[in-house]
Amino acid sequence: MASIKKIKEIYNQELDYLNNALKNSNNQYHTFSLSTIKNSYPEARTVVLRNIKQNPSKLYFNSDIRSPKIQELELNNNCTALFYNNSRKIQLRFKCKAIIHNQNSLCANVWKQTHLQSRKCYMAPYSPSIVLKKWEPNLPIKYLKSDPSQIDSELGYKNFSHIELQVLETEILQLHHDGHIRFKKKDSQFIFISS
Numbered sequence: 001m002a003s004i005k006k007i008k009e010i011y012n013q014e015l016d017y018l019n020n021a022l023k024n025s026n027n028q029y030h031t032f033s034l035s036t037i038k039n040s041y042p043e044a045r046t047v048v049l050r051n052i053k054q055n056p057s058k059l060y061f062n063s064d065i066r067s068p069k070i071q072e073l074e075l076n077n078n079c080t081a082l083f084y085n086n087s088r089k090i091q092l093r094f095k096c097k098a099i100i101h102n103q104n105s106l107c108a109n110v111w112k113q114t115h116l117q118s119r120k121c122y123m124a125p126y127s128p129s130i131v132l133k134k135w136e137p138n139l140p141i142k143y144l145k146s147d148p149s150q151i152d153s154e155l156g157y158k159n160f161s162h163i164e165l166q167v168l169e170t171e172i173l174q175l176h177h178d179g180h181i182r183f184k185k186k187d188s189q190f191i192f193i194s195s
């Protein structure tokens with residue numbers, strides 16, 4: 001039987017898994033599905049979890065400032081982050097409001113810690129998601145097979161953004177043969193919901 005004590009334990013355990021996922025790409029929470037709203041139609045895509053903070057609860061990912069998801073979030077910053085761990089059969093759903101950090105101190109700090117290999121993506125000549133007449137790698141030709149030099153990599157900074165997702169509500173679903181455990185956390189309140 002699930003008690004409030006039990007669901008608080010599940011919540012804290014999942015926070016530990018999320019923290020582990022930041023550096024562990026084998027952890028299934030390393031990536032999540034981010035949903036935004038595009039002309040009143042939902043859009044979803046996979047992104048990499050880059051940071052997590054508590055009190056207040058926040059999730060972070062990186063993206064090219066030129067990408068459609070950023071334009072969508074600028075028009076409407078309501079979004080959802082969805083995680084699923086297939087081995088442990090547990091889903092996390094976060095209702096969020098996004099804040100886009102670009103060319104500010106937070107963005108600069110994250111950029112400093114971004115590896116050259118990742119910086120290369122932000123040096124793409126074309127904006128992400130634009131139509132191409134023919135296939136192109138959309139990477140700097142000079143660095144197709146190697147990392148950019150530190151100096152050249154700085155060209156990517158203008159396109160780099162760090163997105164903060166302020167969590168408004170968390171919902172957790174843990175699958176069980178004898179009755180799923182599903183609950184929400186809003187502010188500091190935990191409530192059971194039916195599955």
Ligand SMILES: Cc1cc2nc3c(=O)[nH]c(=O)nc-3n(C[C@H](O)[C@H](O)[C@H](O)COP(=O)(O)O)c2cc1C
Pocket residue numbers: 031043044045046047048049061062063064067068069070128129
């Ligand atoms: C495993 C995986 C991880 C990804 N991580 C990111 C990411 O952290 N940031 C990002 O902007 N796009 C990431 N992408 C690409 C997006 O899923 C998406 O295809 C692209 O950003 C275009 O999205 P948009 O047109 O909705 O902006 C990732 C894709 C995969 C398959």
